[in-house]
């Protein structure tokens with residue numbers, strides 16, 4: 001399901017992914033001075049973090065593992081000038097390619113997994129002792145204004161699952177065995193020209209069908225119209241409307 005949704009969004013994702021780019025930059029800026037022999041990236045999608053990795057660590061052999069087959073096909077073509085990147089269809093919760101890595105990175109991806117505990121445990125296994133895991137995650141407060149507007153319009157269609165909280169992610173990482181070296185927890189309001197542009201942008205990011213903003217049933221046309229009007233009125237900001245993104249970046253060791 002998740003794989004299919006992101007596959008459908010592969011062509012348009014980059015033009016609408018400002019918060020994700022900022023998070024990927026924060027993941028890179030958290031890395032220590034190092035030049036690893038090999039890298040594992042989990043959930044590369046269209047390659048925003050991958051691009052930054054190619055700049056920071058040119059030519060380092062990189063396994064880029066994403067559960068969405070079409071994302072992998074799209075990025076394999078897009079990054080064809082980088083023969084050091086090995087594009088693999090796989091799941092962060094279970095992936096094992098036979099190697100342990102000195103550096104594992106992931107941005108804007110692991111909040112999607114069904115079982116965060118399984119993902120953290122698997123990544124711990126995949127990391128070399130003494131290696132680094134740099135992780136950027138979207139958290140529970142992301143798109144909270146949209147959740148609230150939606151809840152008021154169609155309470156019976158409220159999403160049952162929400163993104164993990166900062167404390168949940170931190171506890172999960174620590175339980176898996178990771179040591180926390182550095183962390184950053186941020187809440188940012190992003191401005192969009194209007195509510196329609198905002199909904200279009202999050203749809204293009206591939207998030208409207210998922211845990212972040214969709215409920216157990218889609219809104220009908222009238223409810224959608226109401227959502228746009230209410231959002232526009234309730235969350236205005238300079239020249240448009242705003243939406244909150246809550247994120248965390250962790251630097252972890254084994």
Ligand SMILES: C[S@@+](CC[C@H](N)C(=O)[O-])C[C@H]1O[C@@H](n2cnc3c(N)ncnc32)[C@H](O)[C@@H]1O
Nearest residue numbers: 006043044045048066067068091092107109112
């Ligand atoms: C929002 S995109 C983020 C892409 C990119 N890392 C970035 O920073 O912009 C999330 C990606 O995570 C992938 N993903 C979701 N669950 C996954 C899982 N369990 N294992 C591997 N990839 C996963 C999706 O297919 C999608 O390509």
